[in-house]
Amino acid sequence: MKVWGLTGGIGMGKSTAANTFRRLGVPVFDADAAVHRLQGPNGAAVRPIAAAFPGTTCMTPRGPKVDREALRRAVLGNDPADNAALRRLEAIVHPLVRAAERRFLAAARRRGARLTVLDIPLLFETGGERRVDEVVVVTAPAAIQRARVLRRPGMTEDRLRAILARQVPDALKRRRADHLIHTGLSRHHAQRAVRRLVRGGASGPGGKALPSPQTPHPPGT
Structure with missing residues (x-):
């Protein structure tokens, strides 16, 4: 059985990805729910x-x-x-x-089950990548992330900064990923990327990320 780790910073759209895995019949362990x-x-x-x-x-x-x-x-x-x-x-x-x-x-x-997903927000922060076969990172541009998070009830700029300070930066997560799911365009775009992964483990060169050229990140970030 293959085990994938699903992770991403706050507000990156990880819940959308996890729910898509579930709808496709992939068992998902939700660490936050646990x-x-x-x-x-x-x-x-x-x-x-x-x-x-x-x-x-x-x-x-x-x-x-x-x-x-x-x-x-x-x-x-x-x-x-x-x-x-x-x-x-x-x-x-x-x-x-x-x-x-x-x-x-x-x-x-x-x-x-042939594939399972461990949905762990702090996967890299806790060394969880060592327990999985491949890592799927959900990512979005920082401006979109910030806007999403600040819409949450009770969230403030100070609280967001404190949360981000405890998380591995998105740029480092992306470099350590085996697969990337970009959520900056739309929910539908992210769901299609998950479906491609599940259908055949599709990947880019060297087994790394599924690129999304329409949602670029600035070079070096």
């Missing part, structure tokens, strides 16, 4: 997060869950440059997500 389940009512991450970050959980009719906004403030609110709290949180969450990922892959193998 985190939400782990931090949801009675999730496996709730108790250790409560111990590490007091005051970041709350009670619901279905049991205790993480208050994600309170956790965000506890981890990033005082000094975004101080990574100690973030590393503490990652030490709790990442092993649990990896365990969920292994269960997903085992189930896909049992079903006889």
